[in-house]
Amino acid sequence: MSVVPSALSADNPVTEGDVHDAVAKLGFRVRDDEVDAFRTLLAAAHDTFEELSKLEEYHPPSHPERSPCENVRPGTVDNDLGSPWAYRFKLGPLTSTTTPSSTGTKCGSLLAGKTIVLKDNICVAGIPQSNGTNATPSWIPQMDATVVTRILGAGGRIVGTATCEALSCATVSNTAAVGPIFNPWAKGYSAGGSSSGVAALVGSQKSFDDNGMPVKVDMGLGADQRGSIRVPAAFCGLVGLKATFGLIPYTGVISCEPVLDHVGPMCTSVWDTALLLEAIAGKDGFDDRQMNAHELGEIKYSSNLREWYRKVVNPPGSKPLAGMRLAVITEAIDAPFVDETIKREVADVSKQLESLGASVTEVSIPCHITARSLWMGVCRQSLTSVALGNPHGRRCYYPPGFQATIIPWTQDKWDNLPPGMRNEFINGVYEREKYPNLYQKCMNLTLKVTQEYEKVFKDVDALVLPSVPWTAPKLFDRETATSMDQISSTFGQTLNTMQFNLTGHPAMSIPTGLAKDKTKSSDHLLPLSVQLVARLHGEETLLRIGYAYEKAFDWKSRFCE
Known part of the structure; x- marks a missing residue:
């Protein structure tokens, strides 16, 4: 004993x-x-x-020059965007320089002048957090997430937290307790999820304060367990990066499933994505997901990207992607639910990338299909275990106070969950009871699948595939939609994103054009996108491809029938 x-x-x-x-x-x-x-x-x-x-509780240190948040107030309804704000406040920029540390306490200029919004599962000391739900009471974090400390250390100004979907478990922007969030390109359409509020605010480039004055949000941070950065980025015309597993510390971000958790940038450009990635990536000493991560500031993503581009476009007329080997995943194009417009867009973008010097081929990766089921086998059981009060087996920081809002579960809490979340719990309990060894088997097979993707990267620099199977859909009416209607509205939406949460490969959605919604029933033009995937720790490859593409093509002027 x-x-x-x-x-x-x-x-x-x-x-x-x-x-x-x-x-x-x-x-x-x-x-x-x-x-x-x-x-x-x-x-x-x-x-x-x-x-x-x-x-006494222990908390990782906040930035030593951090002062309390100013002008804190709950979000209000925006006529165009719905309810994208969770809380509005002012935090930063800082005015002094201190010694750097692993959590990031150097007040530099990397994010100087930038305004940033955070998904409402990222802890900010003193700011109430609901994680998109009223099934459990809001709680007030006592510490800043590492990414918050690093944003402040890089000179950024945080302007609020953005509404997310209920318990970060939906890819449609209609499950948050405060109400729907609308796509900035078309009111009444989905902004995606679960980082829906971030996508709407950054994608609109204009919200309004309590006095009706415009407020511009330059950058956002979302979290992604199956596509929750990339799906809303794709629907709202943003660059959404799910970096290599563990590259960006998850410390102080509410976990859904530790082996799937990722936090990352949602920006209007690849350049801003590189800036924000550089400011937040690297070990913090608290998150055991970061076993293979580099040190904070070790890779200069933004300056490296600028220098690379300067070289590849000289002399004038040079093709920036010359020698880059890309491949379209056959199984991703043939996936169920993928709309013909999306298939044509991947083909068209492939031709554009070829015009920049890249070679684009097709590749079959059978495990791309298997990985979808593996994701379900892992997530259903583990998510349920975490939600039922069993978040153990980790060497990391557990935000105190959050677990107390969940446990014990009551009938009222259950009734206030959206149908999709209740379905995941039912699945998880059933799996645990009927297939008690399945989680372990799925994790073991994940090792095999990861190796199979890595084998492909011996001959290919990056993969090209759809981010989402269709353009942003119309939102269902929560008052009249049945439970099955609500759940089925997201069927197939993450069939090409969830694999890379499981394997940890870096994946980035970039906007590429505009098209009508999949029903062709309105004149709204909605963003199109493709997803780029690179080998583990291949973020710079993704940034190079995306940057060369956005330098060469104006996606907002491209219309796809």
Whole structure:
């Protein structure tokens, strides 16, 4: 036993009944001759647990020059965007320079003049957080996420948190407790999810303050477990980067499933994406996802990109992607639900990339299909376990206070969850009961799938595939839509994104053109996109391809029938 029993506290409440109850919850019975011994040992454990519960909490350090958030107020409804703001406030920019550290405390100029909004699952000390739901009460973080500290250290100004979908578990922008979020290109259409508010605010480039004055949001940070950065970026005309697993610290961001968690940039350009990535990427010493990450500031993504581009476009007339080997994944194009417009767009963009000097071929990756099911086998059980109060087995920082808002679950909490979230819980409990070894098997097969993708990258620099299977759809009416209508509205939406959460490969959605919605029933023009995927830690390859593309082509002037 790790703690030796000694004199028990005078008010120790443990009884033999507690022993029987604990063993019964395991599905067993305790032997009569052991009850007293186990009661003594449990009483000693109780005293230890009591002592531990009274210890002062530990929080990773915030930026030493950080002052409290100013002008804090809840978000209000925007006539054009719905309810994209969770909370509005002012934090930064900082005015002094301090010594750099792993969490990022150097007030530099990388993000000087930039305004940034954060998904409402990223902790900001003192700012209430709901994670998109009213099923559980809001809570107030006591610390800043590492990415917040690093943004401040790079000279950025954080202007608020953005509404996300309920518990970050939907890819349609109609599940948040505060109401729907509208696509900035077409009111009434989905902004995607679950980083929906970030996409709407950054994509619109204009929201309004409480006095009706325009407010511009330059950059955003979303989180992505199956496509929650890339899907809303694709729908709203943004660049959305899910970096290599662990490259950007997840410390202080609410987890859905630790092996799938990613946090990353959502910006209007590849250049801004490079700036924000450089400001936040690298080890922080708290997140065990970061085993293979580089140090903060070690890779100069923005200056490297600028220098690379300067070289490849000289002399004038040079093709910037000369020698770049790209391949379209056959299984991604042939996936269920992929609209013909999307298939044509991938083909058209491939030709544009060829005009920049790249070679584009097709490649078959059968595991691309298998990985979809593996993702489900991993996520359903683990997400349910985390939500039911079992977030263990990690060497990382657990934001105190959040778990208390979830546990215990009640009927009221359950009833306030959207149907999609309830479905995931039902799936997870069923999987755990009926297939208790399936999670482990799926994780083992994930190692194999990851290696199969890596083999492809021996002959290819990057993969090209759809980000989403269609343009942004119209939102359903929450008052009249059935549970199945709500759940089925997202069927197929992440069939080409979830694989790379599982394998950890860097994946970036870039806007490439405009088209009517898939029903062709309106005159709204909605963004098109493609997704680029590179080998592990191949972010610079993605940035180069995306930057060369956006320098050569104006996606807002391209219309695809």
